[in-house]
Amino acid sequence: MKIGVIGGGAAGFFAAIHASGQGREVTIFEKSPKLLSKVKVSGGGRCNVTHRPMEISKLVKNYPRGEKFLKKVFSKYKSEDTIKWFERRGVPLKIEADGRMFPISDSSQSIIDVLLKEAQKLDISIRKSCGVMSITPLEKKYQLETDAGIFDVDKLIIATGGHPKLDSYSFLKKLNHTILDPIPSLFTFNTPKESLRELMGVSASDGIVKIEGTKLTYRGPVLVTHWGVSGPAVLKLSAFGAQWLNEKNYVATAIVNWNGAFGEEHYNSHIKSFALAHPKKKVESNSLFEIPSRLWGHFCLRSEIETDLLYGALSKKQINKLVQNLFCYTLRVVGKTTFKEEFVTAGGIALDEVNPETLESKFHPNLYFAGEVLNIDGITGGFNFQAAWSTGFLAGTSTSTKL
Numbered sequence: 001m002k003i004g005v006i007g008g009g010a011a012g013f014f015a016a017i018h019a020s021g022q023g024r025e026v027t028i029f030e031k032s033p034k035l036l037s038k039v040k041v042s043g044g045g046r047c048n049v050t051h052r053p054m055e056i057s058k059l060v061k062n063y064p065r066g067e068k069f070l071k072k073v074f075s076k077y078k079s080e081d082t083i084k085w086f087e088r089r090g091v092p093l094k095i096e097a098d099g100r101m102f103p104i105s106d107s108s109q110s111i112i113d114v115l116l117k118e119a120q121k122l123d124i125s126i127r128k129s130c131g132v133m134s135i136t137p138l139e140k141k142y143q144l145e146t147d148a149g150i151f152d153v154d155k156l157i158i159a160t161g162g163h164p165k166l167d168s169y170s171f172l173k174k175l176n177h178t179i180l181d182p183i184p185s186l187f188t189f190n191t192p193k194e195s196l197r198e199l200m201g202v203s204a205s206d207g208i209v210k211i212e213g214t215k216l217t218y219r220g221p222v223l224v225t226h227w228g229v230s231g232p233a234v235l236k237l238s239a240f241g242a243q244w245l246n247e248k249n250y251v252a253t254a255i256v257n258w259n260g261a262f263g264e265e266h267y268n269s270h271i272k273s274f275a276l277a278h279p280k281k282k283v284e285s286n287s288l289f290e291i292p293s294r295l296w297g298h299f300c301l302r303s304e305i306e307t308d309l310l311y312g313a314l315s316k317k318q319i320n321k322l323v324q325n326l327f328c329y330t331l332r333v334v335g336k337t338t339f340k341e342e343f344v345t346a347g348g349i350a351l352d353e354v355n356p357e358t359l360e361s362k363f364h365p366n367l368y369f370a371g372e373v374l375n376i377d378g379i380t381g382g383f384n385f386q387a388a389w390s391t392g393f394l395a396g397t398s399t400s401t402k403l
Helices: 010-019 036-047 056-062 067-074 079-087 110-122 166-175 195-199 232-240 242-247 264-277 293-302 317-325 383-401
Strands: 002-006 025-029 091-094 100-103 126-129 132-136 140-148 149-153 157-158 179-183 188-190 203-211 217-223 228-230 251-257 329-334 345-349 367-369
Touching: 002 010, 002 140, 002 149, 002 166, 002 293, 010 025, 010 110, 010 157, 010 383, 025 149, 036 110, 056 383, 067 383, 079 383, 100 110, 126 132, 126 367, 132 166, 140 157, 157 383, 166 179, 166 383, 179 242, 188 232, 188 329, 195 293, 203 232, 217 232, 228 232, 232 242, 293 317, 293 345, 317 329, 367 383
Parallel strands: 002 025, 002 157, 025 126, 157 367
Antiparallel strands: 091 100, 132 140, 140 149, 179 345, 188 228, 203 217, 203 251, 217 228, 251 329
């Protein structure tokens, strides 16, 4: 039996590995000359393999699209299974404070090497620089028109990942599946006219970012960059707000509370208490609320607090302005920045056309989907890779259980 896997990324390799065995001939078709390229660059080259194990009901909350669908997928293969799979093959993982999991080696090459080694052991054929131009369903077979000629396979797994343009899905036309327009999911906010950008490199460890006019809000680290604001809070917010922001052409107002542990009244009372206790200390050189000194200086400037002003001399108006800068700092967002190597998209194959128990197409027998080609995307933290491992596992094993 011949099984074709289109896509040489995380989901494709995992699907191919789990489809192998019992005389099945598995071939991976990868259009680029490189394999597992997204794995290579993930996590700054460290590869955020998965996230700390959690209950499935909590795990699925980290997926802006695909939550209900993934409940069934994760019941078959979840974070614990991923950890065991890699550790049994000599790649132990470690958990960081925020729950992200990386190989102890801190190198994505460890993950790439074990996947390539497993594929070699299972005698999986890998065709690089072999793009698939079209897929034609035949009676009990699929015909692939590729850069290297025509191939017929008995079963087919599509794991091509997400694409930024709808045209990139044209090879799927003959399958008649609904493909939802791809839009960016994880991106940073550009704020070209904001003076805050001058503080690039400054970060707040526990901010809350909201989008004005919506219920969209996320808490976590916020990073100031030379183009605007980034960090986990912004990236996660962009994922849940992907559709809304796309419809608004990425023009919006973001509101930042720079320390999520404090509310408006807390800020106010704490500043007044500090002023009473330390009236002779200079405001600008004595930052509060764990705010970095450069950022605190920026807030003082915006609050019309002179460089030498003492806490004891703060006026009510200055305190109110300072509180507003701390609690509801507004930023005009105009545009976004995505990272080409690590882009994540919302969109792809409509989930209601795929069986979540097997990942088989509801239109075509023996056709399966895995990874980001499906309309599934997760926030940062290892969730996208976990979806790749889980869907890859399920698609791969499903090819062997159905004759």
